[in-house]
Amino acid sequence: MSKGIVIKNGLSINIKGVADKELKKVPLPNKLALILDDFHLIMPKLLVKEGDTVKRGQPIFYSKSNENIKFVSPSHGKIEKIVRGERRKILEITISTDKNDSAIKHKIPALEKIKRENIIDILLESGCWPFIKQRPFDIIADPLQNPKSIFISCFDSAPLSVDFEFILKDQIESFKYGLKILEKITPGNLNIGVNRNQEFLNKELDDFNKNIFSGPHPSGNVGVQIHHIDPINIGESVWIIRPEDVCIIGNLFLEGEFIPTRTLAVSGPPINNPKYFRTVIGAKLQSILNLIDFKNGIQCRIINGDVLTGKTVEPDSYVGFYNNNISVLKEGNNYKLFGWIPFINNSVPSIYRSSFGWLNSSEPKEYDTNLNGEERAFVVTGEMEKVFPMDIYPMQLVKECMIGDIEKMERLGIYEVAPEDFALIDYASSSKIEAQTIVRNGLDYLIKETL
Amino acid sequence: MNLRGIVDKMKAPFDKGQKLEKLYPAFNAFETFLFVPNHTSKTGAHIRDGIDLKRVMITVIIALLPALFYGIYNTGYQYLYQTGEEFTVLDAVIHGSYKILPMIAVSYIVGLGIEFAFAVFRGHQVNEGYLVTGLLIPMIMPVDIPLWMVAISVAFAVLIGKEAFGGTGMNILNPALTARAFAFFAYPTYMSGNQVWVSEASNVDGVSGETILGMLAAGGSTDQFSMMDMFIGSIPGSIAETSTLMVLIGAFILIYTGVGSWRIMVGSVIGAALTGMLFNLWGANELMSFDWYNHIIVGGFAFGVVFMATDPVSAAQTLKGKWIYGVLVGVFCILIRVFNPAYPEGVMLAILLMNVFAPTIDHYVIDASIKRREKRLNSKLKMA
Numbered sequence: 001m002s003k004g005i006v007i008k009n010g011l012s013i014n015i016k017g018v019a020d021k022e023l024k025k026v027p028l029p030n031k032l033a034l035i036l037d038d039f040h041l042i043m044p045k046l047l048v049k050e051g052d053t054v055k056r057g058q059p060i061f062y063s064k065s066n067e068n069i070k071f072v073s074p075s076h077g078k079i080e081k082i083v084r085g086e087r088r089k090i091l092e093i094t095i096s097t098d099k100n101d102s103a104i105k106h107k108i109p110a111l112e113k114i115k116r117e118n119i120i121d122i123l124l125e126s127g128c129w130p131f132i133k134q135r136p137f138d139i140i141a142d143p144l145q146n147p148k149s150i151f152i153s154c155f156d157s158a159p160l161s162v163d164f165e166f167i168l169k170d171q172i173e174s175f176k177y178g179l180k181i182l183e184k185i186t187p188g189n190l191n192i193g194v195n196r197n198q199e200f201l202n203k204e205l206d207d208f209n210k211n212i213f214s215g216p217h218p219s220g221n222v223g224v225q226i227h228h229i230d231p232i233n234i235g236e237s238v239w240i241i242r243p244e245d246v247c248i249i250g251n252l253f254l255e256g257e258f259i260p261t262r263t264l265a266v267s268g269p270p271i272n273n274p275k276y277f278r279t280v281i282g283a284k285l286q287s288i289l290n291l292i293d294f295k296n297g298i299q300c301r302i303i304n305g306d307v308l309t310g311k312t313v314e315p316d317s318y319v320g321f322y323n324n325n326i327s328v329l330k331e332g333n334n335y336k337l338f339g340w341i342p343f344i345n346n347s348v349p350s351i352y353r354s355s356f357g358w359l360n361s362s363e364p365k366e367y368d369t370n371l372n373g374e375e376r377a378f379v380v381t382g383e384m385e386k387v388f389p390m391d392i393y394p395m396q397l398v399k400e401c402m403i404g405d406i407e408k409m410e411r412l413g414i415y416e417v418a419p420e421d422f423a424l425i426d427y428a429s430s431s432k433i434e435a436q437t438i439v440r441n442g443l444d445y446l447i448k449e450t451l
Numbered sequence: 452m453n454l455r456g457i458v459d460k461m462k463a464p465f466d467k468g469q470k471l472e473k474l475y476p477a478f479n480a481f482e483t484f485l486f487v488p489n490h491t492s493k494t495g496a497h498i499r500d501g502i503d504l505k506r507v508m509i510t511v512i513i514a515l516l517p518a519l520f521y522g523i524y525n526t527g528y529q530y531l532y533q534t535g536e537e538f539t540v541l542d543a544v545i546h547g548s549y550k551i552l553p554m555i556a557v558s559y560i561v562g563l564g565i566e567f568a569f570a571v572f573r574g575h576q577v578n579e580g581y582l583v584t585g586l587l588i589p590m591i592m593p594v595d596i597p598l599w600m601v602a603i604s605v606a607f608a609v610l611i612g613k614e615a616f617g618g619t620g621m622n623i624l625n626p627a628l629t630a631r632a633f634a635f636f637a638y639p640t641y642m643s644g645n646q647v648w649v650s651e652a653s654n655v656d657g658v659s660g661e662t663i664l665g666m667l668a669a670g671g672s673t674d675q676f677s678m679m680d681m682f683i684g685s686i687p688g689s690i691a692e693t694s695t696l697m698v699l700i701g702a703f704i705l706i707y708t709g710v711g712s713w714r715i716m717v718g719s720v721i722g723a724a725l726t727g728m729l730f731n732l733w734g735a736n737e738l739m740s741f742d743w744y745n746h747i748i749v750g751g752f753a754f755g756v757v758f759m760a761t762d763p764v765s766a767a768q769t770l771k772g773k774w775i776y777g778v779l780v781g782v783f784c785i786l787i788r789v790f791n792p793a794y795p796e797g798v799m800l801a802i803l804l805m806n807v808f809a810p811t812i813d814h815y816v817i818d819a820s821i822k823r824r825e826k827r828l829n830s831k832l833k834m835a
Contacts, residue, residue, distance in 0.1 A: 013498070015498070159498070231827065233824075233827060233828040233831055234828060301491075301497065303497055307496070307497045307498050308496045308497070308498070309496070310497065312497070327497070329497055329498065331491060332489075332491050333489045333490075333491050334489055335455055335486040335487065335488065335489050336486060336487040337454065337455075337485065337486055338485065338486075339486065339487030340483075340484075340487055340503060340505035340506050340509065341506070341509060342506055342509060342510055342513065342708075345487075345501065348501030349500070349501055350500050350501035350502045351500055351502070351709070352500075352501075352502045352506075352507075352510075352708050352709045352710060353707055353708045353709055354501070354502060354506050354507075354510050354708045354709075354710065355501055367498040368498070369491040369492050369497050369498065369499075370487075370489070370490070370491055370492075370499070371488070371490040371491060371492055371499050371503075372487060372499050372500065372501050372502070372503055373487065373488075373499075373502070373503020373504065373505065373506075374483060374488060374490065374503065374576060375576075376503070376504045376576070376578055376579070376619070376620075377578060377618065377619050377620030377621070378620045379504060379507070379578075379580065379619060379620050379763055379764055380504075380507055380710075380763050381712075381763040381766070381768040382712060382763070382768075382770060382773070385769075385770055391820055391823065391824075392820070393769060393817050393820060395768065396768075396817060411821045411824070412817070412820075412821065413820075413824060423495070423496050424496075426492075426495040426496035426499070427496045427498060427499055427500055428500050428502075429500070430500070430502045430503055430504055430506075430507050431503075431504060431620075432499065432503065434494050434495045435495065436494070436495040436496070437494045437495055
């Protein structure tokens with residue numbers, strides 16, 4: 001096996017509470033929801049009202065900017081509530097499920113005959129389109145666009161993250177079928193990124209155009225993989241899909257139905273025996289949290305997604321549309337007496353060897369959510385580059401995003417990055433810079449000004 | 452009541468809408484000195500590294516301590532040795548402390564006073580940068596400089612060198628070197644010559660206060676100092692820069708913890724060594740034929756490149772830029788030493804000069820990356 005591409009700059013963070021490879025099926029929860037915050041920049045136009053009965057796969061709303069992009073119900077049930085926030089902005093749409101499981105059926109032509117336009121139409125109609133995101137900008141892809149290639153990263157290198165090899169093992173046929181469908185809609189390559197250690201996937205995916213990666217986080221970030229294989233130039237775009245969503249697309253073309261299976265690694269230091277749970281997209285979090293054995297007396301933060309990029313949610317919220325992780329951390333809202341002195345608080349690890357914590361750095365640690373300091377001006381240089389494996393100057397790019405100088409952002413490579421690529425910079429910054437937020441705002445500003 | 456409870460009680464009048472709200476930044480500085488705050492991540496990554504600016508700065512201070520302690524001892528040693536009296540290590544330390552501790556106190560009181568005032572005035576947190584600057588300034592001054600000159604130099608460095616540009620992180624020049632350069636040009640009789648580098652040299656006859664580089668510039672011989680003296684640091688000079696050994700311990704701490712840039716340090720040594728070798732071959736005068744390795748261990752070179760050139764705010768910020776910047780600091784340091792007999796010590800001016808050019812170096816380094824991106828696009832367009 002070739003060595004593939006070795007990512008050097010980065011950081012693998014070792015946190016206690018990695019999920020055991022044990023899969024537990026969660027019965028269909030009595031309530032689920034679509035959270036609009038998951039669909040960045042999508043302006044919804046509702047197709048249903050409260051009290052309507054919907055089938056699985058029936059459109060609930062579409063995007064105002066492109067009415068072909070539909071968002072469908074993950075289950076049969078009744079629209080219970082359309083939760084609105086300020087200025088009547090829709091926040092979430094909750095659905096109460098019932099025993100009935102009838103679904104919208106789609107007509108699927110045979111694989112040999114099917115054309116690109118057919119596939120895109122079926123994806124749009126079935127509600128699978130939102131699984132396809134685009135770079136640049138990290139938003140739901142435009143179906144009219146001709147991307148130069150499609151990228152799928154089959155491993156997640158973030159701390160406590162999901163092991164895709166484990167959750168794809170029993171879905172490998174639908175995964176491969178999904179890949180075959182996707183091969184037909186890209187004019188260029190379908191690039192699959194696998195880790196060197198994923199023996200099963202390496203073997204199974206031999207027929208596909210796969211690239212082997214190794215190295216610390218963010219080697220599993222699809223943006224890093226694109227940068228090393230086929231970097232995005234100004235005016236180009238690339239489509240990306242998460243692995244389990246490829247299975248959903250595969251199942252759609254195998255069964256003709258929208259089957260929104262979601263396998264989640266529920267992990268984190270405050271959990272006894274963390275493991276995997278299989279449920280549906282939008283499932284009520286409580287239906288999973290009830291099955292978890294929490295350690296006593298810990299104030300927890302529940303995160304939809306991984307600990308670097310996820311969103312904080314209340315326990316009465318719902319599983320996100322894109323995440324394969326529920327992470328749980330201890331809230332670090334405690335004071336530390338003289339905690340800034342080096343060699344005090346050695347339990348808090350650091351990329352600097354400024355505490356004795358590095359002595360046992362290979363051991364998993366109990367991280368909490370404390371900022372370990374206060375926000376300050378940019379002072380220390382070089383720390384961002386240590387965790388950013390692209391030929392891009394991250395600090396300069398972050399600064400230009402703050403200033404909003406479009407020409408400089410473009411020249412510094414803004415089209416190649418997504419907020420998640422800056423997650424480790426959030427982590428590593430000694431000035432506690434919110435780089436992900438800054439880059440997201442920079443990208444949004446770019447969309448507003450240029451599209 | 453525990454300490455936290457007392458602090459919470461004291462905090463009340465500084466909260467929003469209360470009497471002392473305006474002074475909150477000052478109280479915040481005190482509070483965060485005692486406790487790392489209970490702030491948790493709100494947006495972005497949920498877990499954060501254990502490092503913060505306070506810890507970065509305190510690491511630099513720890514790295515400075517060996518040089519400071521040796522400087523205190525050496526101040527006493529140089530004076531007592533030349534007076535010819537019998538003395539112990541303790542006598543030397545007492546004399547040195549008597550001279551140096553007031554300077555450190557003045558530097559911190561004046562500098563932190565201005566920093567606090569600006570933080571309150573601007574309504575932002577007190578940045579920790581001055582903790583290091585405030586210790587560096589007395590460490591690079593001649594020992595006999597009057598305290599009021601220290602105070603004025605500090606005020607100049609913080610006001611004009613730093614706050615005028617927007618405060619910590621925005622300054623172009625290293626604030627500590629700005630203070631020294633100010634004193635150097637404003638009060639030259641206290642900052643150069645052969646009377647200032649040993650304690651009381653201008654008051655006591657028979658005590659000579661000349662540095663090795665000064666002797667060389669005057670065309671004199673420096674045979675009384677061995678290479679070992681220069682390395683250990685038992686030679687006249689600014690307070691804490693004489694001991695290359697102690698500076699190396701500091702450099703080790705900075706590099707090992709990852710706080711200081713080894714690229715700049717190594718680059719400077721390479722630059723100075725190569726330039727020194729070149730001049731050794733030429734050998735037209737005493738300074739030119741002064742062995743290149745002695746150039747590196749004598750004077751403020753080692754201290755300058757380890758603690759001043761590596762200041763992340765005023766140095767080059769890109770990794771490649773740091774190499775270029777470091778090498779040029781080394782080259783210019785030796786050039787100034789050799790070609791400008793009025794300034795036998797070149798490292799201060801070399802670093803300040805490169806501080807000014809650091810953004811230019813970064814500009815060209817980043818431009819190379821931008822060019823690579825453009826080239827990639829152009830080759831793609833050609834193919835299509």
